[in-house]
Amino acid sequence: xxxxxxxxxxxxxxxxxxxxxxxxxxxxxxxxxxxxxxxxxxxxxxxxxxxxxxxxxxxxxxxxxxxxxxxxxxxxxxxxxxxxxxxxxxxxxxxxxxxxxxxxxxxxxxxxxxxxxxxxxxxxxxxxxxxxxxxxxxxxxxxxxxxxxxxxxxxxxxxxxxxxxxxxxxxxxxxxxxxxxxxxxxxxxxxxxxxxxxxxxxxxxxxx
Amino acid sequence: xxxxxxxxxxxxxxxxxxxxxxxxxxxxxxxxxxxxxxxxxxxxxxxxxxxxxxxxxxxxxxxxxxxxxxxxxxxxxxxxxxxxxxxxxxxxxxxxxxxxxxxxxxxxxxxxxxxxxxxxxxxxxxxxxxxxxxxxxxxxxxxxxxxxxxxxxxxxxxxxxxxxxxxxxxxxxxxxxxxxxxxxxxxxxxxxxxxxxxxxxxxxxxxxxxxxxxxxxxxxxxxxxxxxxxxxxxxxxxxxxxxxxxxxxxxxxxxxxxxxxxxxxxxxxxxxxxxxxxxxxxxxxxxxxxxxxxxxxxxxxxxxxxxxxxxxxxxxxxxxxxxxxxxxxxxxxxxxxxxxxxxxxxxxxxxxxxxxxxxxxxxxxxxxxxxxxxxxxxxxxxxxxxxxxxxxxxxxxxxxxxxxxxxxxxxxxxxxxxxxxxxxxxxxxxxxxxxxxxxxxxxxxxxxxxxxxxxxxxxxxxxxxxxxxxxxxxxxxxxxxxxxxxxxxxxxxxxxxxxxxxxxxxxxxxxxxxxxxxxxxxxxxxxxxxxxxxxxxxxxxxxxxxxxxxxxxxxxxxxxxxxxxxxxxxxxxxxxxxxxxxx
Numbered sequence: 141x142x143x144x145x146x147x148x149x150x151x152x153x154x155x156x157x158x159x160x161x162x163x164x165x166x167x168x169x170x171x172x173x174x175x176x177x178x179x180x181x182x183x184x185x186x187x188x189x190x191x192x193x194x195x196x197x198x199x200x201x202x203x204x205x206x207x208x209x210x211x212x213x214x215x216x217x218x219x220x221x222x223x224x225x226x227x228x229x230x231x232x233x234x235x236x237x238x239x240x241x242x243x244x245x246x247x248x249x250x251x252x253x254x255x256x257x258x259x260x261x262x263x264x265x266x267x268x269x270x271x272x273x274x275x276x277x278x279x280x281x282x283x284x285x286x287x288x289x290x291x292x293x294x295x296x297x298x299x300x301x302x303x304x305x306x307x308x309x310x311x312x313x314x315x316x317x318x319x320x321x322x323x324x325x326x327x328x329x330x331x332x333x334x335x336x337x338x339x340x341x342x343x344x345x346x347x348x
Numbered sequence: 349x350x351x352x353x354x355x356x357x358x359x360x361x362x363x364x365x366x367x368x369x370x371x372x373x374x375x376x377x378x379x380x381x382x383x384x385x386x387x388x389x390x391x392x393x394x395x396x397x398x399x400x401x402x403x404x405x406x407x408x409x410x411x412x413x414x415x416x417x418x419x420x421x422x423x424x425x426x427x428x429x430x431x432x433x434x435x436x437x438x439x440x441x442x443x444x445x446x447x448x449x450x451x452x453x454x455x456x457x458x459x460x461x462x463x464x465x466x467x468x469x470x471x472x473x474x475x476x477x478x479x480x481x482x483x484x485x486x487x488x489x490x491x492x493x494x495x496x497x498x499x500x501x502x503x504x505x506x507x508x509x510x511x512x513x514x515x516x517x518x519x520x521x522x523x524x525x526x527x528x529x530x531x532x533x534x535x536x537x538x539x540x541x542x543x544x545x546x547x548x549x550x551x552x553x554x555x556x557x558x559x560x561x562x563x564x565x566x567x568x569x570x571x572x573x574x575x576x577x578x579x580x581x582x583x584x585x586x587x588x589x590x591x592x593x594x595x596x597x598x599x600x601x602x603x604x605x606x607x608x609x610x611x612x613x614x615x616x617x618x619x620x621x622x623x624x625x626x627x628x629x630x631x632x633x634x635x636x637x638x639x640x641x642x643x644x645x646x647x648x649x650x651x652x653x654x655x656x657x658x659x660x661x662x663x664x665x666x667x668x669x670x671x672x673x674x675x676x677x678x679x680x681x682x683x684x685x686x687x688x689x690x691x692x693x694x695x696x697x698x699x700x701x702x703x704x705x706x707x708x709x710x711x712x713x714x715x716x717x718x719x720x721x722x723x724x725x726x727x728x729x730x731x732x733x734x735x736x737x738x739x740x741x742x743x744x745x746x747x748x749x750x751x752x753x754x755x756x757x758x759x760x761x762x763x764x765x766x767x768x769x770x771x772x773x774x775x776x777x778x779x780x781x782x783x784x785x786x787x788x789x790x791x792x793x794x795x796x797x798x799x800x801x802x803x804x805x806x807x808x809x810x811x812x813x814x815x816x817x818x819x820x821x822x823x824x825x826x827x828x829x830x831x832x833x834x835x836x837x838x839x840x841x842x843x844x845x846x847x848x849x850x851x852x853x854x855x856x857x858x859x860x861x862x863x864x865x866x867x868x869x870x871x872x873x874x875x876x877x878x879x880x881x882x883x884x885x886x887x888x889x890x891x892x893x894x895x896x897x898x899x900x901x902x903x904x905x906x907x908x909x910x911x912x913x914x915x916x917x918x919x920x921x922x923x924x925x926x927x928x929x930x931x
Contacts (some may be wrong), residue, residue: 232483238618
């Protein structure tokens with residue numbers, strides 16, 4: 141509290157107390173050290189932690205002893221369920237309303253748009269399920285869209301002979317293999333599509 | 349004085365000064381210049397309606413013809429300011445009604461405007477010409493009817509982005525048949541259908557109409573006949589731009605557009621159907637401003653349209669444009685000065701990104717040498733990209749980047765984005781406005797405090813690590829006027845250490861930070877010309893809050909009017925004699 145009652149002419153308080161540095165309180169560090177410390181520590185120190193707590197990454201001179209891949213990143217502790225933060229992202233309400241309206245319109249009039257993602261591809265695509273009459277047509281379209289071969293569906297083995305398995309997420313949030321349910325049932329319950337690569341899709345095969 | 353100019357001469361000289369700063373400087377030279385400026389000042393800008401009382405403004409500038417007033421803090425746009433906070437324009441209107449009978453223009457931003465205000469405006473100012481209500485609320489279409497019916501000399505009615513209680517479209521019919529002076533009409537924010545025949549008659553009898561922004565309810569097949577009545581249009585906002593393709597409607601529309609030789613600005617295009625877009629191709633070569641941010645059109649049609657506008661200076665668009673579209677923009681729109689890319693699906697939970705990344709922005713920064721102003725929403729960013737952008741475009745004056753997931757690091761290196769934003773402020777020496785996002789330590793604030801000497805407005809969210817960050821900004825940014833912060837670990841120390849700085853700024857907003865109740869009171873005691881307002885929506889009584897209590901939201905602004913008297917019960921003024929402590 142002392143700092144709060146500092147005399148008026150000392151307008152800059154002693155900022156050492158709030159200075160960010162590694163190492164125990166009472167020690168000082170040069171500014172070049174600090175620079176490296178900043179780069180190094182950022183991968184480990186979670187946000188909001190007091191700078192007073194010295195830690196294991198006080199190795200200022202060595203090259204990054206951190207493994208970014210392994211340790212994750214500062215403050216990247218994204219909560220398991222993504223709850224919406226008030227006022228974020230910073231978009232005005234009339235824009236949000238405009239987009240919302242569009243989504244409703246889409247749902248009502250112009251078809252059943254679902255997103256399609258493919259493992260390994262950086263982009264999402266969107267397709268209108270209403271534009272297809274059955275699984276064959278849909279699969280052909282997907283093959284064309286992503287330039288790959290999905291193969292034939294079999295109830296027992298799923299999509300044998302292909303390293304890709306087309307899956308979809310239904311209304312209940314479950315991931316199902318494409319083709320397991322009748323087309324109409326699929327079309328009305330499908331929320332999004334995902335083309336899984338490798339063995340992940342195998343486990344989804346419905347056992348008869 | 350032997351050599352003084354007659355007042356009329358000085359007044360004439362002053363009339364060439366258009367900026368408020370210049371006029372303010374002139375008024376400080378000597379008493380007689382102060383007086384001359386006072387009596388001849390015609391335009392006044394009030395950046396914060398609570399910084400000064402209406403009476404004080406009128407006392408100083410008795411002959412004002414145009415006034416612009418701003419109310420709520422900027423973060424009110426994102427629902428961070430609860431309802432009923434304030435920003436009422438009524439006291440201003442009543443004061444001006446009696447003192448400025450010749451008032452011609454009222455521009456309001458983020459203010460609460462009631463029907464009573466509009467009625468009073470309509471009655472009180474015989475020569476009223478311009479009403480711009482930007483992001484305002486509190487009135488209905490009945491209030492608009494008063495304006496339409498009574499303002500015989502109205503030139504401009506612009507309701508941009510306001511929230512209007514839309515009872516019906518009938519208000520437009522209140523413009524009398526004798527009314528012909530309309531120059532600009534923007535009703536794009538209104539929901540209900542206006543009487544189309546009234547609109548058409550209005551357009552046809554107003555030969556000076558230059559700017560017409562319709563609302564969504566105006567269907568595509570009605571636009572052609574409107575356009576034929578107003579071939580002199582410079583700005584057009586269409587209504588909904590969708591329908592089943594009909595060749596007769598298309599050719600009619602296409603023909604109408606081809607007559608618009610003066611058209612420079614296009615907007616609207618709600619729900620645009622690609623089939624109708626070629627109808628506007630004939631005007632594209634002259635278009636300098638394109639707002640497609642309500643258009644859900646996707647590529648390739650979207651990119652095709654934009655690439656046809658070689659003289660484009662301002663582009664607002666959704667992320668449907670994608671990186672490939674922005675590359676096309678970089679190649680075709682060489683005079684681009686302002687780019688805004690909004691997210692089509694901001695709450696998307698998929699782990700994959702839409703095909704708009706940092707690459708799009710880098711392309712534009714490379715190809716568009718006149719680019720000055722950027723607002724960009726995306727899902728990934730890297731320091732390398734930001735450094736590229738900074739090096740490519742040192743002439744940037746406004747840079748607002750929103751990486752949608754809070755605290756996102758450089759996606760390539762997983763490092764904070766300090767270096768990237770550091771490069772922006774270091775290279776772009778004329779930067780006046782900056783919004784930060786992504787993973788940021790106190791380091792970025794060191795860069796900002798060191799380099800951003802022209803920075804006037806800074807927006808910070810989910811960034812920083814300690815008070816040092818805030819201190820570096822407040823002590824380093826010499827030109828800072830507005831600072832808004834949310835969800836950052838900034839607290840008492842930096843605030844109190846830089847108390848004097850706050851009086852040199854218009855305002856400071858801090859929400860979900862670490863400022864204590866006690867520090868707010870202390871700040872207020874030390875700085876009598878600051879209004880320190882704590883917003884707290886919990887139900888505890890004010891007096892029972894301990895000094896250490898962390899305030900939810902804090903709004904500090906300089907004022908010569910003292911604490912305001914229209915605060916709702918969840919706003920506490922920290923002034924010692926504030927009314928809330930009495931009642």
